[in-house]
Amino acid sequence: MTIRTWAHAIVRRYPAAWRERYEAEVRGLIDDASIQFRDLGELLRGLFTERARELLTSADNPRRTATILGLMAPVAGGVFLLLAWLTGYAMRSVVGPLSDAGQYVGLSLAIVLMIVFFVMWSRGWKRRDRTAAAAPGSLPPDVVVVMLPMLFVQVALFAVILSGEPDSPSLIPNWLNRVFQLFVWASIAGSLLSSLFPGHALLQAFTNISFAERQIRSNEQWVQGCREMISKGVPSPLQDALAQVGKWTVERDSARARLKELGYEARFRGVIGRRDSGRETAT
Amino acid sequence: MKRIIDSLDDLGRFSEPALLIMISLADGPKHGYAMTQDIEQVSGQKLGPGTLYGAIARLEEREWIEALPAEDRRRPYKLTGAGTKVLKARLDSLRAMARIGSARLAEL
Numbered sequence: 001m002t003i004r005t006w007a008h009a010i011v012r013r014y015p016a017a018w019r020e021r022y023e024a025e026v027r028g029l030i031d032d033a034s035i036q037f038r039d040l041g042e043l044l045r046g047l048f049t050e051r052a053r054e055l056l057t058s059a060d061n062p063r064r065t066a067t068i069l070g071l072m073a074p075v076a077g078g079v080f081l082l083l084a085w086l087t088g089y090a091m092r093s094v095v096g097p098l099s100d101a102g103q104y105v106g107l108s109l110a111i112v113l114m115i116v117f118f119v120m121w122s123r124g125w126k127r128r129d130r131t132a133a134a135a136p137g138s139l140p141p142d143v144v145v146v147m148l149p150m151l152f153v154q155v156a157l158f159a160v161i162l163s164g165e166p167d168s169p170s171l172i173p174n175w176l177n178r179v180f181q182l183f184v185w186a187s188i189a190g191s192l193l194s195s196l197f198p199g200h201a202l203l204q205a206f207t208n209i210s211f212a213e214r215q216i217r218s219n220e221q222w223v224q225g226c227r228e229m230i231s232k233g234v235p236s237p238l239q240d241a242l243a244q245v246g247k248w249t250v251e252r253d254s255a256r257a258r259l260k261e262l263g264y265e266a267r268f269r270g271v272i273g274r275r276d277s278g279r280e281t282a283t
Numbered sequence: 284m285k286r287i288i289d290s291l292d293d294l295g296r297f298s299e300p301a302l303l304i305m306i307s308l309a310d311g312p313k314h315g316y317a318m319t320q321d322i323e324q325v326s327g328q329k330l331g332p333g334t335l336y337g338a339i340a341r342l343e344e345r346e347w348i349e350a351l352p353a354e355d356r357r358r359p360y361k362l363t364g365a366g367t368k369v370l371k372a373r374l375d376s377l378r379a380m381a382r383i384g385s386a387r388l389a390e391l
Contacts, residue, residue, distance in 0.1 A: 022336050022340065024353070024358075028315070028316070029315045030332055035332075039332060039333070044333075049337065
């Protein structure tokens with residue numbers, strides 16, 4: 001398959017509404033322009049973004065949707081690892097137990113891949129998007145699309161080498177060792193997938209908005225209580241209460257600004273705006 | 284009701300590609316391929332299809348650019364009146380920043 005074929009395959013996965021409007025043009029551009037490997041990363045990132053936008057636009061409860069999106073990276077990381085491990089396990093079943101030389105070659109290849117992987121990570125880290133709009137720690141998409149298959153091969157190779165081997169005696173129990181490896185690999189895969197889609201950042205922004213709104217509501221009740229006390233001639237800390245409302249309003253606005261930076265503000269604006277106007281009417 | 288957004292900063296990671304697209308459309312309508320060629324020539328940056336159409340979709344949503352009738356698979360876009368105002372405002376602010384920066388460098 002050529003890069004162009006891959007690019008067309010990715011475009012086919014974009015949401016139907018987007019394809020109806022832009023597919024012919026993008027396909028034309030893919031055919032006319034020289035498509036490079038890095039463009040696949042860009043298209044993949046666009047695919048995640050447009051899918052998320054579609055999901056969020058049609059969702060009745062954007063906070064719940066954002067939570068789902070926030071969990072997408074770790075879940076996708078786990079599925080990715082499972083697939084890689086199963087591939088290795090299946091290969092092992094076909095090939096049978098490896099000879100000492102086979103194990104040596106497989107292990108060496110896995111270690112070399114691991115070294116190249118971390119060199120790429122380090123280079124990608126230096127080139128990462130440092131603007132506020134980028135999710136923290138996200139790598140450039142063109143680096144991620146190369147690193148993900150490498151990670152897949154590494155995990156599959158380890159599965160080929162390790163599956164079916166008797167557990168060797170060691171200070172650390174083998175099950176703990178496996179759980180640790182799984183955790184490290186899942187974190188790496190989840191982090192790479194997060195670079196293609198800022199689900200974690202979205203989740204964080206929505207959690208902050210939700211928390212700040214709860215604080216504002218509770219402090220508004222405090223303000224009301226203070227005013228009632230003052231009207232009865234009882235001294236009360238009204239200024240402190242007002243300061244708390246102000247503080248959490250700033251927190252909420254800053255979380256909204258973060259959403260805006262991520263490019264989702266326009267989609268959520270209707271819901272957040274309605275909620276605000278409802279509160280203004282109530283007060 | 285559609286809110287009027289008057290700053291390119293609202294486009295997040297698409298703000299720079301959007302600026303390049305608007306600059307490219309400033310001298311007349313262009314389709315996607317012509318835009319990528321023009322942008323590469325002007326800025327040295329090659330916009331991939333994902334970024335280009337991500338930015339085009341957002342610019343269209345805000346009615347800063349509009350699509351013209353398609354010619355085969357190519358659809359030209361042109362700047363709207365609102366888009367021209369936004370572009371002018373952004374270029375003015377960049378010009379002011381460049382002037383201040385150059386003046387400070389000259390003081391060194």
